[in-house]
Amino acid sequence: MRRIWASRLLRASSLAAALGLWQLLTALDVNLWLRFAQFPTVLDVADRFRDRLAGGDYWRDLADSLTRILTGFALAAVLGIAVGVALARSRVASDVIRPVLEVIRPIPAIALVPVAILLFPTNEQGIVAITFAAAFFPVTVATRHAVRALAPVWEEAVLTMGGGRWRVLWSVVLPGALPGVFSGLSVGIGVAWICVIAAEMISGEFGVGYRTWQDYTLLDYPGVLVGMVTIGVLGWATSAAIEVLGRRLTGWLPRTEHDGYGHPTKGVRA
Numbered sequence: 001m002r003r004i005w006a007s008r009l010l011r012a013s014s015l016a017a018a019l020g021l022w023q024l025l026t027a028l029d030v031n032l033w034l035r036f037a038q039f040p041t042v043l044d045v046a047d048r049f050r051d052r053l054a055g056g057d058y059w060r061d062l063a064d065s066l067t068r069i070l071t072g073f074a075l076a077a078v079l080g081i082a083v084g085v086a087l088a089r090s091r092v093a094s095d096v097i098r099p100v101l102e103v104i105r106p107i108p109a110i111a112l113v114p115v116a117i118l119l120f121p122t123n124e125q126g127i128v129a130i131t132f133a134a135a136f137f138p139v140t141v142a143t144r145h146a147v148r149a150l151a152p153v154w155e156e157a158v159l160t161m162g163g164g165r166w167r168v169l170w171s172v173v174l175p176g177a178l179p180g181v182f183s184g185l186s187v188g189i190g191v192a193w194i195c196v197i198a199a200e201m202i203s204g205e206f207g208v209g210y211r212t213w214q215d216y217t218l219l220d221y222p223g224v225l226v227g228m229v230t231i232g233v234l235g236w237a238t239s240a241a242i243e244v245l246g247r248r249l250t251g252w253l254p255r256t257e258h259d260g261y262g263h264p265t266k267g268v269r270a
Contacts, residue, residue, distance in 0.1 A: 040222040045229070048222035057211070065208045065234070068124070069196045072131025073189055080136045080188070081181060084143025085173065101140070109134035109195040113202050127199045127207075134195035135188035142187070146180025147173055182246035189242055193235045208234070 019042050029037040040048075052058040083101075086093040109130050116126030154172045163171065200209030212227030 038221070040225055044222045045225045048220075049226045049229070052223075052226055057206075061206055061208050061211045062230070062234075064206045065196065065200065068127050068200075068207065069131050069189075069192055069238070072128045072196070073135045073192050075128075076132045076135035076139055076188060076192070077185060080139030080184070081143050084140045084181075084184075085147055085169075085177070087140070088144045088147035089169075089173070101137070105137045105141075109191070110198045110202075113199055116199075117203060123203050123205060127196060127204055130199045131192050131196045135185075135192040138188040138191060139181070139184040142184025143177060143181050146177035146183075149180070150176045178246070178250050182242065182250070185242050185246070186239055189238050190235060193231065193238070197231055 023042040025036040026039050026041040031037050083097065087098055088094075112130055112133055113126070116129050117123070120126040120129060150173065154176060155168050158168050158172055196207075197209035197212070200207035201213040204210040208227055208230050212224055212231075215221075215223030215227060
């Protein structure tokens with residue numbers, strides 16, 4: 001426990017030191033290679049953040065961004081896992097679907113904004129579609145590789161005991177691929193946040209990205225920093241939620257023990 005608390009104290013001290021350095025450089029108007037003279041101080045951002053919390057627009061922007069990303073990410077998670085499993089388990093699905101996906105996958109999701117504007121009747125639907133595209137490919141690729149990496153002996157054992165293809169899918173494929181799937185989900189949620197914020201800046205109405213861009217056009221730099229901090233906290237919270245969910249659903253896997261600093265020890269627990 002002493003090591004755990006020491007680790008937490010060190011992390012808190014690191015964050016406090018970074019904030020203190022920011023405040024010092026901006027308060028003293030330091031201009032070396034980086035120009036801090038016009039950069040808002042920590043206290044300026046804190047005051048602006050307090051004002052935003054007291055207003056209704058901040059909470060509406062928060063709700064809009066969360067609704068967009070959770071909707072797009074949920075669709076990407078479901079379809080990405082399904083398509084990834086199909087690509088790994090079916091040669092026909094791989095021959096039909098994979099060429100199309102491999103052509104589209106290198107295109108950045110944010111580059112689909114003009115296409116979304118043309119295809120979807122509302123900006124809201126277009127932003128959700130961009131968020132979906134951003135998360136879909138990391139989830140699909142991670143799921144495909146995780147399924148293909150499964151040991152064939154597991155499937156052969158189920159078939160030997162009389163299990164069919166659906167039994168193999170639910171008892172071997174999906175549970176065995178979960179660690180890789182959650183790796184794809186973790187990557188997908190991060191990319192989805194990048195794209196949903198960028199899409200809100202370009203064509204959104206309300207949302208954290210929209211508000212941050214509006215603050216920039218009005219030269220409200222403390223407001224811009226409030227938006228950036230909000231995006232960072234939201235991204236961290238959603239990624240942490242996926243990690244916790246993944247640990248709970250894969251609790252049956254053997255895990256390496258870690259000390260209070262996150263370093264692996266020699267012990268392994270079930």
